[in-house]
Amino acid sequence: MSLKDTCAIVGVGMTKLARKNPERSSVGFALEGCKSAIEDAGLTKDDVDGLLVVHPAQQGERHGWSGRMADLLGISSTFTATVDCGGATPIVLVQMAAMAINAGMCHTVVCCYGWQNNPIDVPLSLPPGFQFTLTYGEIAATPFLAQVARRHMHDFGTTSRQLGAVAVACRKHANMNPNAQMYGRPMTLEDHQNSRWISEPLRLLDCPPWTDGGGAVVVTSAERAKDLKHRPSYVSGWGQAHGAPLLRPWRRPEVSDWAVWSKAGEIAFRMAGVTQKDIDVCQLYDAYTIVLLLQLESGGFCKVGESGPFVEDGRIELGGELPCNTAGGLLSEGHTFGFGHIVEAVRQLRGDCGERQVKDADMAFVTGFGGVVNEYPPTFSLSTLIIRR
Amino acid sequence: MSLKDTCAIVGVGMTKLARKNPERSSVGFALEGCKSAIEDAGLTKDDVDGLLVVHPAQQGERHGWSGRMADLLGISSTFTATVDCGGATPIVLVQMAAMAINAGMCHTVVCCYGWQNNPIDVPLSLPPGFQFTLTYGEIAATPFLAQVARRHMHDFGTTSRQLGAVAVACRKHANMNPNAQMYGRPMTLEDHQNSRWISEPLRLLDCPPWTDGGGAVVVTSAERAKDLKHRPSYVSGWGQAHGAPLLRPWRRPEVSDWAVWSKAGEIAFRMAGVTQKDIDVCQLYDAYTIVLLLQLESGGFCKVGESGPFVEDGRIELGGELPCNTAGGLLSEGHTFGFGHIVEAVRQLRGDCGERQVKDADMAFVTGFGGVVNEYPPTFSLSTLIIRR
Numbered sequence: 001m002s003l004k005d006t007c008a009i010v011g012v013g014m015t016k017l018a019r020k021n022p023e024r025s026s027v028g029f030a031l032e033g034c035k036s037a038i039e040d041a042g043l044t045k046d047d048v049d050g051l052l053v054v055h056p057a058q059q060g061e062r063h064g065w066s067g068r069m070a071d072l073l074g075i076s077s078t079f080t081a082t083v084d085c086g087g088a089t090p091i092v093l094v095q096m097a098a099m100a101i102n103a104g105m106c107h108t109v110v111c112c113y114g115w116q117n118n119p120i121d122v123p124l125s126l127p128p129g130f131q132f133t134l135t136y137g138e139i140a141a142t143p144f145l146a147q148v149a150r151r152h153m154h155d156f157g158t159t160s161r162q163l164g165a166v167a168v169a170c171r172k173h174a175n176m177n178p179n180a181q182m183y184g185r186p187m188t189l190e191d192h193q194n195s196r197w198i199s200e201p202l203r204l205l206d207c208p209p210w211t212d213g214g215g216a217v218v219v220t221s222a223e224r225a226k227d228l229k230h231r232p233s234y235v236s237g238w239g240q241a242h243g244a245p246l247l248r249p250w251r252r253p254e255v256s257d258w259a260v261w262s263k264a265g266e267i268a269f270r271m272a273g274v275t276q277k278d279i280d281v282c283q284l285y286d287a288y289t290i291v292l293l294l295q296l297e298s299g300g301f302c303k304v305g306e307s308g309p310f311v312e313d314g315r316i317e318l319g320g321e322l323p324c325n326t327a328g329g330l331l332s333e334g335h336t337f338g339f340g341h342i343v344e345a346v347r348q349l350r351g352d353c354g355e356r357q358v359k360d361a362d363m364a365f366v367t368g369f370g371g372v373v374n375e376y377p378p379t380f381s382l383s384t385l386i387i388r389r
Numbered sequence: 390m391s392l393k394d395t396c397a398i399v400g401v402g403m404t405k406l407a408r409k410n411p412e413r414s415s416v417g418f419a420l421e422g423c424k425s426a427i428e429d430a431g432l433t434k435d436d437v438d439g440l441l442v443v444h445p446a447q448q449g450e451r452h453g454w455s456g457r458m459a460d461l462l463g464i465s466s467t468f469t470a471t472v473d474c475g476g477a478t479p480i481v482l483v484q485m486a487a488m489a490i491n492a493g494m495c496h497t498v499v500c501c502y503g504w505q506n507n508p509i510d511v512p513l514s515l516p517p518g519f520q521f522t523l524t525y526g527e528i529a530a531t532p533f534l535a536q537v538a539r540r541h542m543h544d545f546g547t548t549s550r551q552l553g554a555v556a557v558a559c560r561k562h563a564n565m566n567p568n569a570q571m572y573g574r575p576m577t578l579e580d581h582q583n584s585r586w587i588s589e590p591l592r593l594l595d596c597p598p599w600t601d602g603g604g605a606v607v608v609t610s611a612e613r614a615k616d617l618k619h620r621p622s623y624v625s626g627w628g629q630a631h632g633a634p635l636l637r638p639w640r641r642p643e644v645s646d647w648a649v650w651s652k653a654g655e656i657a658f659r660m661a662g663v664t665q666k667d668i669d670v671c672q673l674y675d676a677y678t679i680v681l682l683l684q685l686e687s688g689g690f691c692k693v694g695e696s697g698p699f700v701e702d703g704r705i706e707l708g709g710e711l712p713c714n715t716a717g718g719l720l721s722e723g724h725t726f727g728f729g730h731i732v733e734a735v736r737q738l739r740g741d742c743g744e745r746q747v748k749d750a751d752m753a754f755v756t757g758f759g760g761v762v763n764e765y766p767p768t769f770s771l772s773t774l775i776i777r778r
Contacts, residue, residue, distance in 0.1 A: 001390070003492050051631075055444065055473060064475035064760040067631035067770035077631045078656060080770060081481055084444060084471040086453035092470055099488040103392050104660075105629065240494065242440075242456035242466045267467060271493075371453040381456035381469060 004271055007098040008225035008232035009387060011041025011218030012343040017181045017334035021212040022118070027069060029214025030054075030114030033339075034073055037110060037216035042229030048075045048218070050100060050109030052093040054337055055084035069112075079106040086370015087285055088240070089113075090338045091383035095238045097219035107221060113339045114214035141287065142207060144378060146199035149290040153201060158308035160201055163289040164192035167205045167331055169317045170286065174328025176318075176356035181209055181334035206289040211334035217342055233346045236363075237272025237386035239264040244379045261298030264367075264382040269300070272386040276300050279386075280361040281348050282322060283341030285369035286329040292316075295367050296324075298382070323358050338368040342385065349389040363388040393660055396487040397614035397621035398776060400430025400607030401732040406570045406723035410601040411507070416458060418603025419443075419503030422728075423462055426499060426605035431618030437464045437607070439489060439498030441482040443726055444473035458501075468495040475759015476674055477629070478502075479727045480772035484627045486608035496610060502728045503603035530676065531596060533767060535588035538679040542590060547682070547697035549590055553581035555678040556594045556720055558706045563717025565707075565745035570598055570723035595678040600723035606731055622735045625752075626661025626775035628653040632768065650687030653756075653771040658689070661775040665689050668775075669750040670737050671711055672730035674758035675718040681705075684756050685713075687771070712747050727757040731774065738778040752777040 013036025015029050024032065030053060038045060051073065053066045070077040079100045085092050093111035100106055152158045171187040174180035187205065195204040225232035241264035269275060276299070284299070286292040293307035301322060302310040310316075316324040327333045327344035334340065345364035347353050364387050371380035402425025404418050413421065419442060427434060440462065442455045459466040468489045474481050479502060486498035541547045560576040563569035576594065584593040614621035630653035658664060665688070673684040682696035690711060691699040699705075705713040716722045716733035723729065734753035736742050753776050760769035 001491065001493065055471070064473070064477075064768065064770055066474060067477075067759075068761045068768040070631045071768045078629050078652065080474065080629060080631045081478075081485075082444070082473040084453070084473075085455060085469065088453075088456075089470075095492075095494070096470075096485065096488075099485075099492045099494075102390065102492065103484075103488045104390065105484070105488075238494075240467050240469060242459045242469045244460040263467065267494075370456075372457045379453065379457040379460045381453055 002271060003098055003102050004273070005234045005236055006222055007101050007219055008222050008234045009094070009217050009342070009346050010220050010225050010228045010230060010232055011037040011043065012346045013037035013040055014179060014215040014336070014340060014343055015213045017179060017211050017213040017336065019181065019210055019212070020117070024116060026114040026116045027065065027072070028114065029116060029212065030069065030112045030216070031072055033114065033214035033216035034110045034112045037218050041218045043108070043218065045074050048108050048110055049077055050079035050097060050106035051075060051077050052080070052096055052109060052111045053082045054089045054093065054113035055082045079109065085381040085383065087287060087338050088368035088370045088381040088383035090342055091238065091366060091368040091385045092240065094217065094219055094235060094342065094385060095383070098235050101219065101221050107224060109219045110216050111219060112214065112216035113337050115337065116212050117210050142202060143199040145288045145290055146202045149201050152290060152293065156305035156308060158293070160203070161189060161193065162308035162311055163206050164189045165311045166286065166289040166292045166316070167192050169311070170325050170329040170331040172317055173326050173356055174332035176354070177327045177333060180328040180332055181211055182328060182332040202288060202290070208287050208330040208335040211336065213334060213336060215336055215339035215343055217346065230350055231389055233349045233387045233389060235385065236274070236388050237268040239267030239271070239384045240382065242379070242381045261294065261382060262300065264384045265299045268384040268386050274363065274386065278363050279365045281326060281345065281358045281364045282324045283345045283364060283366040284324055285338050285341065285367045286325055286331050287335070287369065289331070291369055292324065295369065299365060299367065318356055318358065326353065326356050326358060341366050345387055349387060391660060392487055392491050393662070394623045394625055395611055396490050396608055397611050397623045398483070398606050398731070398735050399609050399614045399617045399619060399621055400426040400432065401735045402426035402429055403568060403604040403725070403729060403732050404602045406568060406600050406602040406725065408570065408599055408601070409506070413505060415503040415505045416454065416461070417503065418505060418601065419458065419501045419605070420461055422503065422603035422605035423499045423501045426607050430607045432497070432607065434463050437497050437499050438466055439468035439486060439495035440464060440466050441469070441485055441498060441500045442471045443478045443482065443502035444471045468498065474770040474772065476676060476727050477757035477759045477770040477772035479731055480627065480755060480757040480774045481629065483606065483608055483624060483731065483774060484772070487624050490608065490610050496613060498608045499605050500608060501603065501605035502726050504726065505601050506599050531591060532588040534677045534679055535591045538590050541679060541682065545694035545697060549592070550578060550582065551697035551700055552595050552678040553578045554700045555675065555681045555705070556581050558700070559675060559714050559718040559720040561706055562715050562745055563721035565743070566716045566722060569717040569721055570600055571717060571721040591677060591679070597676050597719045597724040600725065602723060602725060604725055604728035604732055606735065619739055620778055622738045622776045622778060624774065625777050626657040628656030628660070628773045629771065631770045650683065650771060651689065653773045654688045657773040657775050663752065663775065667752050668754045670715060670734070670747045670753045671713045672734045672753060672755040673713055674727050674730065674756045675714055675720050676724070676758065678720070680758055681713065684758065688754060688756065707745055707747065715742065715745050715747060730755050734776055738776060
């Protein structure tokens, strides 16, 4: 059976986002996000019977966080788990919440994340296969995505200024979002061009900041959603795809094997019964500027290789053809692992976004993206979500 | 809608289980389990489009294992995640697989775990709240469960010999299971009584061994299951409950606040439309002997406080009233995080268990149990599964 429009997001919450905020632990941020999302929905903890948590990986060895957090929240939960798909996770949580509600396991689920960058002493251990990647400088996501960006430039003529256009769009939007980490810190394309290399061709301003914070959304059945405080954001479509599409340059002749990437989008559009033309606003995973380009292509908003020119001339800025990342994205709202994208999509559909509101935003497309890049083979998970008012 | 009997477990696989097996990593064990379960189902990797993985927590910081493993398995996956609910996870994976299949996200899901006890250097870090638990010696699960056992003894007169009866039953069954870690190592109640204290009143033989290994099960729709190699094990009921039911002695006057514990069982029995009397064989989470006693009570197989006498006189052994943990359980088959319980339940329903076969086993009850015990407050997740042939 199709679960299209059977559930809705009815509450959203974000904590303060900051480069360094020692006031809360990962769990503390997540709980603050939950509290705020439950209040936003006009509900109390007693109305909630499910909890899904983005795995706070830094907590290391320890298990069972979701059950512990359910108790700390004071909810009586019949569906709870901690889940990890890297940056694809926040959307996967919404998918799982909708499935569990339809399965009758629970009726109202809070999905949350919390992240404290300095929780406890976590060592950098050498992953298996490291010997195959260290040679290429791939000790983390940045140098790997730098290779992807370089290949995109080589194959399609994409330029650093086009990458910069993504960063500038996100920063512009962040400056209309008082909760954004980069609020009050405007940035121009020249600033981007003058920022130092982190891993060539990625500059400092192609990369996301470190962000301490948390967030949450509340998902319930369409039936229950009708009676709540805000206009519901119905969950119309979703998809996932996983694989190793962006392999080492030597493994495939072209970087343009997009089958896996596109699948997550195609599945969601098919489920929702709509096309890219129906989307009023996008929230695309943008851990790096290049990642947003890839999501535009895999989401079917432009052809493979054409994302560079696509983002020029303010096309993804507010007022442009396809406004993207209207809260500032990971790049400038803060690295929320993509939770911020879901929260902002809901706020756009509610019409709550003030000066950054997309006029008559009826439908939003949201993506998540994560993976293992510092091991061989690098692999990715993509998640997609279409919500409508 | 009820998902009762809409899906079935059609393939199972376990690797060799051993105290120490450096031949494989956690991921390697999981992949071997997957391969074996897919073959057991009479399928190939091309028939699989979903993958769920018990979070290999020891891998520490790194994200996105499930996508990576999908690629390593060579499957084209449209539903993938790594999930953690402690020892409750294996059953939660089966629940999620059934939900995703019903939601149309995929049609055939492999659920797996892999565990290598010495993968990489993982530090023991001090968890938050440690100052409240260290005082009571609660640095890990064993000392906490020791307190629970002591309280059970105090409140209900449960004896060490009754705990021993659980260990003896599991060991007896393991000696009919050539793949069990304790196969060929018989044990008597006197051996149990003579084993050294680990954390009084828990003795060495009240505790599970360390186990390197992996396992997997394949879940598909009831429709597809009909045409496969083995008689399907239909997934008839399931439940979850989470909370802090076994609190510190000073927080509640009685340890007998079982509402949360019982809920996971009640939900599953209601979903399946059966009662405890319909269950032919149980596979109950038994990380410690005391934990199996608690599961008998919370599952409704005996009254609260009566599990001690219940397990006497071979009642939970093969040939007894309620055969439990017929492959040897965590205590003697090996610490499979509960995956072994699901695999054995399926084998019993298929009638594949040779000398340890429960005659005419039509329906099995399986439980999972996990939590955070070395932090304040200790919290637990319970998961339940009813499968039938």
